Every structure is written in C-alpha cells, then in structure tokens.
Amino acid sequence: MGVEVPKIDFKKIDGSSPGYYAICAIWLIICLIGVYAYIQQWIHGEQLTGLNNQVPWGFGIAAVCYYIGASAGSLIVSALSGLFEKEEFKIFSRSAAFFAAAMIVAAMGAIFTDIGNPENSVNFLIHFNPTSIFSWNAFLYSSYFVVCCVYLLAQFEEKKFLTRCIAVFAVAWAILVHSGTGGIIGFIYSNDFYHSSLTVPLFIISAVASGLGLLIPTYILTFKWTKREYDPDLLWTLTKIMGAMVILLIYCFIVEGFEKGYMPASHEAFLRMITSPETPVVYVYWFGQLGLMFLALAIMLSPFRRKDWAMFTAGILVAIAVFCERYVLIVPGLSYPYEIFPGYEVVKPFHIVPYYPSWTEWAIVLALLAGAYLAYCIGIKIFALLPEKAVKIEEVKEK
Amino acid sequence: MSEVPEKLEIKQRFPLWKKWLKPITEKDYKPGFYSYFALPKQVNSDFFKMPFGDVVREPLEKDWKLPENWKEIVLKEMKDTMRKNRGFKLFMDICVRCGACADKCHYYLGTGDPKNMPVLRAETVRTVYRYHFTPFGKIFGEWAGARPLTEDVIKEWYYYLYQCSLCRRCSLFCPYGIDTAEVVWWMRRVLSRIGINQRFMCISIEASSRTGNHLGLYAGGMAGSIEQALEELKDITGFELHTYINKKGADALFVAPSADYFATPHWYVLLGYLLLFNELEEKYGITITWSTYASEGGNFGTFHSYEAAQLLNSKIYKEAERLGVKFIIGGECGHMWRDKHQFINTMNNPPKHEEWRRFWEDPDLGQISAGLKGINLGEFISGEHGWIHILELVAALIEHKKIEIDKSRNDHWRATYHDPCNVARGMGMFEEPRYVLRNVMNHFYEMPEHTIKEKTYCCAAGGGMLADELMELRMRGVMPRMMALRYVVKKFGVNIMLTPCAIDKAQFPHAVEYWKIPVEIGGPMEMVGNALVLTAFGEKPEDRKYDLRGTPIREE
Amino acid sequence: MYHKPYVILGILAFLALLAMPYWVTAGNIKYEDIHKELAKPKGVNCVENVKWMAANHMELLNKWREMAVRQGIRITHTETGTYNVSLTECWKCHDYNHFCKKCHEFMDVRPVCWECHYNPGMPFKTVHFK
Amino acid sequence: MTFMYIFYVLPYVAFAIFVVGTIYRILEWAKCAVPLKIPTTAGQQPAFKFVRRTWIDKIDSPSNKFWAFVRMLFEVFLFRSLFRNTKYYVEKAGKNADTRWLWLFAILFHYSLLIIVIRHLRFFTNPTPKFVSLLEYLDGVVGVAIVPPLLMSSVIALVALAFLWGRRIFLAKERCISLPSDHLILGFMAVILVSGMLMRYIVKIDLSYVKMFALSIITFHPPSPDVLNHLHWLFLIHFTFVCITIAYLPFSKVMHFAGVWFSPTRNMPNDNRMRRHVNPWDPNPEVPILARTGIVIDGMVFKTKKLDWDTYYEMYKDQLDEIAEKNYTLKPEL
C-alpha cells in the first residue's frame, strides 16, 4: 500500500486573485455579448448575418472547422506522451485534453448557432443519413466529446494503460473527425473550388498547426500568471512542430493553388480571387493567410525564436493565419458563381458576391472562443489539470 | 523492506440493513478496538462524580452491571437530550443516507468496518430513536429500520461511539451538515448516565478537575518543569531568560495544553513560547504569565459531555479575573481550540474585571505598549471571549514587523503542516499557521489538497481515542494521514511534520514509526523559536548555533 | 419555542410556496367547463370517433404530416368518410378561434403547427388554387 | 359512480396531512434548544485584516448572520457541501479525488423536479400565467422535432432517478446503508415519473378533463360526475401516487427540505469570538452544572466538589507559596 509518488503532480490553480476573476469576467462579458447577438438572430432570422442565397456559408462554418481543428490539434498534443511515449509532454496532457473537450463544445456551439432551425437539431440523431458526411460528423463530434471526457477521466484516475489505449484511440478518432470535417467541404463535387481530396489532409495539418497556435500562447500566459516554473525548451519543441506544420501547409497551398489555377474551369476565378480586390478574400489570402504564416515562420527561424515572446507571437500569428485559411477555403468558392451553363461565354446575371461577416457573426464566433477559454479558466481551477511545474521530469531526490 | 505494517489488512464488508440492525455483543469486541471502562476512583471521586460510577465493570464480561432501570434512564435521557439539543434531534430525523460521508471517516477507511461509516455510526442510534420515538418505527419495526433498545444495543453503542474521534470530517461533506460528532458526543453523555464511561478520558478529566491539568501535575511540578526549560534555553541561547507564573497584574494569561510541560516533541514548543514571551517583554514590556490553577488548555471533558467540559473550562476565566489580565493567549492544541473557540464563553460567564473591560473597549495592543500599536484584536475578538491563538499573535507580529526573524536557521528542516481537525473545522484557522511557517522557514510544503485545511484527516487519537488499548484502531485510523505524509516525504524530502495540537504530537511519533516514515514531529512554535532573533537581548542572526532540539543549525 | 421569528417566517414561506397557484394568478383561478364553452362543430362526424379525436388529434396530425409530406398521400379514407390530408380540412367543421384555439389556450398547449402553417386566426388574406 | 369522489377527497386529505405534519415537525425542531454555537468551519475564519479571506471563505466560514444566510442559500440551492465530495481509493494507497457525480445528479434531480412541479401549474391555473408557458416552452425547446416536445426536465429527472436508485442497488456501500424507506420513496418517484411520461408520450388521454378535475380541486368546486367518469386509469394511478407521496412526506426523510434550514452546523455564523452565545438551559453558568445541581437520576443526586481557587490554594498551599516567594517569576536555576 505504499504511496506511489507520481513524477508529475497535477494541481488546481488557486484562482482567487483579482486578475483571475478579471480574466473570467472578460470572457464572460464576451460570452454575454454573443448570447445577445444570438438572441437577436433567433428573433430576426439570419438576415443579421452577412450571408445570402449565393454565399450561404461563411464565418460560422469557418469557425466550426477552426474550432474542431484546434480541438483535434490539442488532443494530439495531449496524446504525445501516451502515443509516442514522450514522457516530457505528459505535463500538457491533461490541460490539452480538457482544452480539446472545450473546443469541441465550442465547435458544436458554432454549428448550433449557425443552423437556422436549431429547435430541430435532435433530428440528426433520429434521422441519421448515412450518405451525408455532415451527418456522420454529427455523430463523430459528439462521440469525440465523449472520447475526450473518457480520456480525461482515465487521466484523472491515473490508469496508465487505459490512458495509453484511449490516447491512441483518441488520436485516431481526432484524425477521423477532422477528416470528416475536411470531407464536408472537399467532397462537394459541384463546386470546383471545393472539390479536392487534398482538403482532408490539409485540414489535419492545419488542425495541428492551429491547435498548437492556440495552446502555446495559452500555456505561456497560464504558466506566467499562475507563477509556475516552466521550461521554455518544452514549448520550443511544440513550436518546432508547429513550424513544420506551417511549412507543410504552405506547401499544400501551393499544390492546391496550382491545381485550381491549372483547371480551365476554375483558373479564371482563381486568378480573380487572388488578384482582384472585388471581395475581401484577396486581403485575407495574401495578408491573413500567407503573410501571417511567413511572418510566423520568420519569427520561428529568427535568433530570438526561443524567447517567450517570440513563441507567443508565432503561436498567435499561426492561430490567426489558420483561421484565415479556413475562411479562404469556404468563402471564395461561393462568392464566385458556378458555371451552370458550360459552353456559353456570357451569363447574366453574373454576380461576384462579396461576403463581409456582420457583427452578429463576429460576436457569436468570438463568444464561442471566449466560452472555451472561460471553460479552460474555470477548469484549471476546479480540476487538477495543470502540472505543478512544467519542466522536464527529473528524479526526485530521496532523502 | 516493506513500507506497510504486515498485519494491516483492510477488509471492507457491506452487510445489508437487516444484518446490521442486529447489534453486536461483547463477544464481537476485537482487541485494540474497544476501550476500558472507567474505574470508580475516576468517576466516583470527589471532584468528578458520575452516576453509578462506583461499580467496577469489564467490557468483555457479559454482565455490565447496569443499574436496574437502565432502559428508562437511557430513553428519558435521549428524550431530554433532544429537548436540550436541536442538532441531536434534527440529525436523528433528516439523514437521507446518501453515503457522502461514508468514505470520509478515517476509522472507516482504516478498518473497513461498515458501522464505522459515519452514517451507520449514527444509524446505530437512529434505529433506536425510530423504534422508541417515531410512529412508523414502532409499527413497521425492522422494515422501517428500527430496533428496540436492548443491552446488546448498549454494547454496540459503547463499541462504536468510542471509535469516533469527533473530528467532524463527515459533517463537512454532509449536504445537511449532519455532525456525527454531535450525535456521538451527546450519546456518550447519555451512556454516562447509566455508568458507562471510558477509562482513558475519565482519568484526565478527574485529574484536571482535581489538580487543574490532565496530567495531574501539581503547581510545584509545573513550575519546576518550566524552570528546566529556561535552563535549557540558557544553554542554547546563552541568555538568562525568565517567565512569570501566577503573577497578578500581568497583561496576558497564557494557557497551554499540559502535555507541553514535559512530553516530547511538545517540549520544543514550550521552548518556543518562552523565547517569544521574553522577546516581547524585553522589547515591548508586555508581561505574560502562566497559571498553575488554569494550567490546562486542553479539555477532555469535550469528549465526554457538556457538563464535564464545563467543569474543566470553568477555571480559566476565573483565573483571568483573579490575576487581572487583559486577555488570554492560547497555546498549540487541537480540541482545546474547539473548546476555547466554540464552547468556553457559552459554558461560562466571561470575566468582568476592570482591566479586562478597559482593554476590550479598544483592544489595540498599543494600549499595552506603544510599540505594538496597530495590532488590533478587536478585528475579530470581543471582550465576551478574549482568547487569541498564539499563532495568530505571531502572524500579526510578523506582519507588523514587530519581531525579527532569521529564516535560514530553519534551513535544515523541510516541513509540512498538519491541520488539527478541531482547529480546522471547529475554528477555521488555516492561513495564520501557514503564514507563520512561510515566514519563519524556507522549506515549507503542503500535503495533497484533499488532506489539508478543512478537509484535513484526523490523527485518529482525538476524542479520547489516545488510549493505549486502542493502539490497533489508532494505527489504522491514521492511515490516510500517513499516506499523505509519505507522499510529501517522498516528493519533497520532508523531514518534519508540524502540527499545533498536543494529541497529534503524542500520536504521530507512534504512527510514523508504525508506518515506517522517516519524519520528525513538531509544532510551529518550535520553528518560530528557532527563527526568532532575540534582538532585545542583543542577539545577532548568526549567533544561534543550535536549534531547540540541540542539533547544530549549520553544518560546519 | 426558540428562534420564533425565523421559524414563523419559515412556516409562512412554506405555506406561501404551497399556495403558489393562487398568488401567481393573483387569486384569479376560474373553474370552467370547457366542453360547454367550445363552439359546436358544423359536421356530424370527425375523422375518427369523437372521443378518440379529443385525446389523439395530435397523433392523427402527426400521421397526416408524414403521409402528406413523405408519402405524397393527400387524400385519405377512414370509417367516417374521405378527407383531404391537410390542416385546412379541420376548418371545414371547426371554428379555429372558438374551438381549437380556445381549448388549446385553456390547456396551455402551444401547437408547433402554426409556426409554419396558416390558420384562420392569422391576419392574412388567402388565395385558393384549384 | 359516486365512489369516484374518493379521488376528489384524496388530495385534500393528503395535503392536510402534509401541511399539518410538516408544521408539526418544524415546531418540534423549533422547540429544541440550541445549547452551543457549533458551525462547521470550512473556510478561513474571520481574522486579522492582513489575512486574506476570499468570498468562498466568507461563505464557508461566515462571520455574521448575513454570510451565514448566504451559506444556507448555497447549501440549499447549490448543494455546496455535496459539491465538495471526494472519493477515497483504499486500494490506491490513499489516492483521493473529486467525485461530483452525486452532486451532479442530485442537483439535476431536484431542479428538474422543481421545474416539473412548476410546469404542472398549467393544470391548476386558468388562465395559465405566462411564465408557466414560457418554462414549458424552454423545457421542451430541444425537442420540437418530436411532437409533443420532449421535455428535458422529465428526461433528466428520470435519468437522475435511475442514477440515484442505481447507486443504491449496484454499489455495495450504498446498498449497505440503504433502508427500505430509501427505496420506497424512490419507488414512488419512479411510478409518478413513469406514469406521467407514459401519459404524455404513449398513452394519450383527454387532458381537458384532467384540467377540469384539477381546477375543481383548487377552486373547491366539486366536479361533475361527467368529469370524474372521463378520468383515465393511468391518470388515476399517477394522481393516487402523488397523493400518497405527499401524505407520506412528513413521516419520511424527505423532511430534509425543511430540516436543512435548522442544521446548527450550517446556519450559525462562525462569530464565536465576537458574540457570546447563550445556552438557553444554562444561561448563567457562574458555577459549573456538576457542582451546582449535579446530575439527578431517579432522585439520586451526583454532585461534584468544585475546585475554585481557594480550594486549590488550600490543597497545594506549600507549593503555591513557594512560587509566591519567587515573586511569581521563574528563572533558570543554574
């Protein structure tokens, strides 16, 4: 019955300082603004969004993809220790898993707030449609949440073998879930911009990138503000993984860009998208997506790369860039009208419909992010999620 | 080498209600788990007389020599207790048996005996209550969970009511605040009415009511003991220190548990008190006196009954009045502070003498010495109570920079802190001792969160369970605390557990030996004494070579 | 008795809580024999027997919904006759305001039908296509 | 069918038993004295100003009546103590972890019951107040796709009930501490919940008669035989069990809803050192009871000799005089 002293000790944060309450209050206020926006949308319909019959998906769905990505990304970080036996990453395993669970809830919230008739949403459980990727996803998301919770429980109960098994399963599940999300977009054959098998792996890569992009700054701030000792080397390893993912992402963009630009059906539209300022997509593409990624890469390669602030900025930049990427993935394909009449040169009406997210969409999407962070803030207070010390484990001296 | 005592095996058993309704008898008594009965010299003495205390009883004998009409007495007393104590009556009625308390009791965890779950411990009483005091119980009998009062029930009560240390941990988790300790305490009182008393606590109660303290120490002995302490301090510090005893006109009366006068590791705490008092007197002119009449802070009566508790704590306010002190300082003790915090001013009339009244009109220590201005006891104490814990005082002195501390003198100690259950759940003093310890030493580590502060585990020797015949029970009950301790010992290399409780200090040295944990036991005041620089005597921080245990502070 | 004011306050709060139906309506509860107050329907027969309809009309409408939307059956035959599978069929015999709505309001039932479908209580002009 | 009028009389009888019984129990508790101020302190006590007390400390260790009231509210409405729950793993060498399942399901159960009760006001009021309709709408909003809307409160109540009963059946420790009465009340709840849900979703009954019956009860207006004859058997089962449960409440452990307010470890502030608590049956304890009146059993008095200073001085005169000789000052003798 001897006490086994675990090498890493997880501990709740004290969470009674005014700063803690202030942060929670900020998140809460953002959430409340989002709730207000949603109530307005509930009453007045989705006319409050910037969407229309040609661009029926926009910010909300971009947020869905993004949050699921962030969730899958952080779950993979969480499973690093269990999956690859990287014991030094065990310090992140609990909080990252919790973050993953919070993010998947945010993602489901994003779907819920985006759909027009949420009162009917139980229907996707009752009337499951096996041919719809989205329908599968509805199951995958909810089951993914359950997997996250079970994984967390297994970690809390410190069942080593079980944790290991669930970690493997959870990562597989995360990849499956995220492939499913990629499939939602990638399998739409009627839209030349969407139809691409590359979307699926691209989604997974950007998932890991965005998950890390959010986690690294979160950890830096958490450890700083809870006055926890932490080892920048560990975060640097995470940053390196993120950098690799960013390079892969850029590579994928280039490949996909060539493909879209090469196809006669889409090359005109593609060129117009990346050059003409008719819609905001061009800025989002050059500055938001590519610009920020290169900037982040530059920071990650610069001599200050091991500094906290450098990793912090790089993380934030990647997080934003990945969101821009999701936006570019969804919106331009709809902004440019389909070619319904192949063989005819002139088609009227030919509208390029620019899409600007409205304040309600911003409010709701930010509120969901704030909600996830609020859950994280409360989570680290009521559950033992964070390590006492975020350093590489060394043997405790026996005295 | 095994880390676990070999004979310890915790077998959890879960009989169904019909089975546990049948009371156990003396044949089921296990050695190490039942206490001896009080002897006539304890409960039939001049100074402590209990009903039917003149009979010698033996727990393992079939005939307990109860008075003829014991049944009527018990039922009448139960009824009377309900009228006298709302808690008791309420706790009989509203338990829903949700089980939240079950695995909170250290005795249950250590023994696995189902009736040691707080819910069933109280249920042994409730079943009888239902049979004799509720309509459903009488009609439906055991189907309503009711059973008549029989002699076997009395035996079961004696067995299980005296396996509770009154630590109130179950009360913390109960959604209705049911305090099993309260049930147990008042039921022990009922049992005492038919002559059933536990020997260990009655020895102390009788001694205290006759001599002023539990150990039966006479005035001269106590004075001699303190003198010896002063001698030892002279060896350690090189200064000729002094202290007052029974001195009229002193500013404050100091009351400590009597074990501090010569038991170890209590002794080092006593040295700590003396160092602090001398520094305060030299620097600020505040005089603190001991008393031989009120020489006991602890109160074993609080384990026995309201009346016994009152009998023992009635002396202190009287002594404060006689000596004319302005306020009272209490030493390091657990149940003493339950008594001093929650009971003493209800059970007694507070002092009304002039000095007391004048001080409490504006209870700032600046009244006594200008140098201490700013430490205002009125922030949480009034003249209707007048007690301050020594660690609260030290915390205030440190906060206001009134004493000088050299933390490095405690560098050879890596300490953890055990919250005594009564201080934690009967008083709520959590931060002051931690504040003090963080300020007097560099290496202070907390035990796991679930075992500290309000959730602290009992040492399993409180509530009269410190008796030697209960050693098996004690060593089992202390298991949760020892596990937590072993954890910090392994993790942080802790080598001393500090606890401001005399019973803890008596129990833990046995417990750590039994559980094979290489750790010392001490009190926070010992660390204060180590770190305190006697600036008023001209001491420099580096002057002290030995700590209060006589071991060299710095390795040469 | 100890702590008299608190105990009395507590008992009063307890009684007040039990009297909730009275004070939430400001004492305004009227007994109503709803069956006498409903407008008499024009026809003799309903789709099914009347007693069954009183308890199960929502089930019938659910069934009709599935029939019309998912199976394309717009005309149905029952023991009592032939009926269009449509909400408009009800208005042929029943007055909306004094029958359907009245009883629904009495029962505090909020049918979801009217979120998407027309009923004669709505302030719209109607047009009919043959 | 005059015997059907039994069902009209039943609720009045049940309610009378409930009200009278509850008040009787409350008064019984109120008649008991509170000898000591014994709050269970679960937070930092009131202390010197520099000792930080968070708002949670203020609730768990209230320093005055206001905070004690707040503590009571937290206890009653948020199940504060149950939220603290932990589980001890004997086999895992003293591992101890938060387990809040009991809290979760208990709070779900109680609140969904509350919502269910409020929702039933639609039968007892005419016209129905807005908030009742709104509550029902919100309760059923997730289930619009199902007609009638699936009310979350009843599903949650059923799930929570299954948990609460399941733990009494399947977990050894809880099975051990459960008495038949614990199962009985859960059984009542199960019958009521299941029959209610059956009526709503499966066996459709003509509710207009039910509402007329309910109105006749609340307006003391005897129902016509027509109404009584139209009552469905399933409704009568539901109704009878509700009445039985209501009548049983004052005799059962369910009285905890009133008792918890009396709990001396929760409803008292931790201000022992600020305000003196007077024991009503020992208001002026100048002399301890044992020395004053002693214990009286069957006319036998067991009185103790009091050790006051004078007695003490007499007993240990020589030793005390020796101390006095030293001018009450102790010094090292060397």
Place this chain on the structure above:
Amino acid sequence: MISRRKFLVLVTASAATIATGKALSFGEKRTESELSKYKWAMVIDVDKCTKCVLDIMKKEGIDDIEKVRPPCIKACDLANNVPQSDKYYYSFIRFYMVKETEDAKPLVFPVMCQECEHPACVEVCLTKASYKREDGIIVIDLHRCIGCRYCMIACPYNARRFLWEPPEEHLKVVNPEAPIRKHGVVMKCEFCDWKIDKERSEGKEPKPVCVEVCPHKALVFGNLKDPNSEVSKIIKTSKVLTLRAYLGTNPKVKYKLWGD
C-alpha cells in the same frame, strides 16, 4: 475490480447507444406505393421563354433580368407563399440570360430546382429532410429541416433558397394549402407537390402552377414512366439540354433549345 465493472458498463452502454441509433436510422420501412408509378419531369422550351422574357423586358423597360416577373414567377410566388423581399431573391425560378459570344443572340433559361435523379442535396442532408420521393420529386420536409444550408452548398444549380427573414413579414396573401414556413429553413421548387398530389388522387392531369399559367405553353409537365405523356414524347423526339450534365446528377428538368 470496480474499474473492470465500470469498463463493462461503459462498453454495454456504448453498444446500446449504437444499436439504438441504428434502429432509429435504418428502421424506416419502405412500402410499394402509388407514387412509384410516376416519375415527374418537365421540359422547358427555351425559345418561347426567351421571347416572353425579352418581350416583357422591352415592354416594361427593365434592364436587369433579375427584376423580370413573368406570369410563371408571379403565380409560383403566390401559390407557394414565397416572401417578397428587397434584400434577398427568394423566387424559386431564376432567369439566366446566356450568349455563346458577346454578340450572339441571347437565350433565357428559367432555372429552378432541376429535380435531379441523383441529387447532391439529398446526399448531403443531415436529417433526410431533403429527400427524393418515389416519383422523383425532391422534397424538403420542413418538419425536419435544421437549416444548416449544406444542401445549398451542394446544389450545382443554386436552386435553393434559405429564409433569412421571418416570412410572415414579407407575405400579404397566403395560400393555406402550402406552408408559410418560418425563418431558418430551406425552400425550393417542389413541382407544387401539394397541388399535383391532390390532383393525381382526384384523377386529374396534375400540373404545377407555373405550367398552368404559362401563356405560351413553354413549360411541359408530365410522367416519364408513361411513354405516351407529352414529356416522354418530346424527350424522345427532340434534342434536349441538361444543365451540368457532366456532374452526373441527371436532372429531370430538360431544356428544349432548338424549336421545331
């Protein structure tokens, strides 16, 4: 020991969940029905449409083809309770003017739901709210629609409309036979299924409203399974155009281009 029991409970619970899900989703029974005798289709004479629309544009002086409201659109809007809003284009039929080159003669295509044989929208619908009836009409079951708009993304013809605004604010006259709908659901042309179903069971020749009101008889509606119906004959005899045929959706709305 407890953990193993917990594990077992977990496994059983998840198995039960999956089984229930399966039972719920695959348990729908299919029975042979009246509808399987039909396969509704429509042939549109583009020349007639072009003439009609261009005439109206000229007569009323409208430049923008989106603002043209010939009788078919008017009747359709009225019959199907389509709200009239300035902000969004809700009408089920949308006219496209296409030219082979800039100076070629324009053609006007009315595009509504093409009632695909292999509909993308039905494939992607989460809840089977959009589904293909046995007679080939793609119907949206508003009682199930959750308004996710995935079908609009998948539709190759941009034929679906989402109700962005509460419809009752933009309706003056209501057809009680058709639903008013509420905001947050998707709608589209369903060949006036409420009308044709009734007419079919009454033994009449069913016709959607637009077909009925077209003054030029440009729209022909009929049963493809009936070899003698007008649509079958036209498709057999003349060359018809199928929009985006390469996608393999195989629409049942055909465009007749080269008039006889």
